[in-house]
Amino acid sequence: MPLLSLTWTDHVTGRRGFLVVDRLVRGVASGGLRMRAGCSLEEVTGLARGMTMKEALHFDADDPTVRYVPLGGAKGGIDCDPREPDAYGVLVRYLRAMRPYIESFWTMGEDLGLTQDTVDRAAAEAGLVSTIQAVHPLLDDERAARQRLADAFAVRVDGLGLDALVGGCGVAESVLTALDRAGTAYRGTRVSVQGLGTMGGATARFLSRAGLRIVAVADVKGTIAHPDGLDIESLLAARDPYGTVDRAALRPGVLELPGDAWLSADAEVLVPAAVSYAIDTGNQGTIKARWIVEAANMPVRPEAEEALTARGITVLPDVVVNSATNAWWWWTLFGDIGPHAEEAFAHIRRAMRTLVGTMLTRAETGRTTPRAAAHTMAAARLQVIAERYGWYR
Template sequence: MAVLPAPLMSLTWTDHVTGRQGFLVVDRLVRGVSSGGLRMRAGCTLDEVTGLARGMTMKEALHYDPDRAQGRYIPLGGAKGGIDCDPRDPGSYELLVRYLRAMRPHVENFWTTGEDLGLTQDLVDRAAAEAGLVSSIQAVYPLLDDEASARERLADAFAVDVDGIGLDELVGGCGVAEAALAALDRAGVPHAGTRVAVQGLGTMGGATARFLSHAGLKVVAVADVKGTVANPAGLDVEALLGARDSYGTVDRAVLREEDRELPGDAWLSADVDVLVPAAVSYAIDAANQAEIRARWIVEAANMPVRPEAEELLAGRGVTVLPDVVVNSGTNAWWWWTLFGDIGADAEDAFAYTRRSMRDLVERMLARAEADGTSPRAAAHAIVADRLPVIAERFGWYR
């Protein structure tokens, strides 16, 4: 595991109206800026946000290869925000605005943020404007060669629509799917007919299911807050995605006669090869890991597998592809686009994401094999190699 200093900054905010708490952890600044989304969920804690911020430092480092010619995007530091509130709460939006108003000096100066669990980018943008911010990523603007062109390019990219779904909602799932496909390819497992279960059909889980289905894999179970929907012969992924609400909950009216409704935790024990937890953190623990029958767990969510569960899974021959690699594509896409490495084009974005994610996953798995460690340990080892180089070249704070 990469040995890193304590977080640079850790804040707990208490809302004067509701008494609810919000958190901001800045793990590192690189070139004076940090990157990391803002989540909202009931039960969110400072420890959770601290772990997520450390993960963002790692994701940024993993997308910087000091031995290769780099694009325009240079890594930032890692950070994360969190609010302890159910996003379905009637007062959640006003709470979000008050949180962003309180965090405004940090967002203006060194924390770039965006959507995460429980929040959409549209909602973050609207609340940020109401809180008096120019943008949720305005702290990065001084690093751009041409701010006006960069902002226009990112706005154009967010306006790209692919079959009724925004490019920004798809690119992260494209990266998760490519991570899974790279692992299958390395193991010599054909895509066609490989069975998949996905927990969560929000932005990340829905897009992952879509790309895996397009690659020939068979999505046989998906879970949302209402429960699990399963079909051993394969679900109609497009129909399910088209029947979601803004929280990723599927309207059961679209289910076919052969689709079955099962309890919420049935996705865990589904007879699949690939399991994709794409919803909440800490979904898989030491107790429920025993139900898992999959060969691979692909962490689309942040921190869905507890460390003790991962150790037990490894003992049973189950490989966990870690979140710091698997779901890093969304964050990287923002910066590839803003800095000008890619344009506002879906095929360009998907191709760049696939190449980058495949290279990273293959490098991680090769390191794990060479070192005799887990993929997560290998990812951390790569981070440990790269962070000192980043610090030497760009500094932690300046």
């Protein structure tokens, strides 16, 4: 059971929001806030547990030079479509209600349906100094740390903010590590991506630049596809803040297909990078890919993963694959890396290569799935964290 689980009801609209703190480490838990229609307490509880594991998986107990010590895991969620006219007001009121928790022990940022700019603006209206102020007492030099993170958020790379790229860099490196271990060439490998928001868009950019062909991309309007590969940069330039691509900007020859066509695309790699529970027992049979790489949180239902595994399809789990965004925040804030793009990308690539490689080796030697291997790794590291910093259950 999580340490804390609560449900909030907006007194204006009746919409509900949730906060789940799975675990505290040094009195603090980390995890973003999502906003989507249909968000539930069960969903947020699973996401909070996943955050605990993501934090633990980046814990290096043997390196005394590492400044960042993982935090606990938490997650927030609001059952509201972020496109609704009253969504921003709901967000502000939610943050006002959660202010005591954010000030005391919950550090949070953007997740599905929200941008960091929106979260920061709403947090200021709610009277918060920062959405990560609970971690400030753990910093050696708070002023320098906050400036370092602010400088990092100001960095732009080819038109996109560094903060919007780091997660996709980690997802892409997970894909490339799997291809390398299988002896599969990058050039010619086909990829289908669900979602062209922060995570999906950055993943598509990094994989395209590595030589892979992005043959299909799905958003709320449907699937965009081309067998020879899509022009990812033009699609990124034509998307709105929610990751929806303006169809008027599509180039000749690009196909517009139904929304679920990304699942059955002729591709070796499938990247669900949007909503949770996208792949279930009802649609998993249409998948032709060899690898499913979970850029989104909880996109594959457990029973669907069992069926996929039986068919020889490897699922690389979210707790590893999309963990770089969270880790980058803390590596930067605590001072393990500076506010520079190349330093951030290099650090992420090294960390993800090590983590994904270790996970896949354990899965192979233990004759189990990558997810089971990742969970075993996380459990072992959580035990060390509890012994070293205390147990807050």
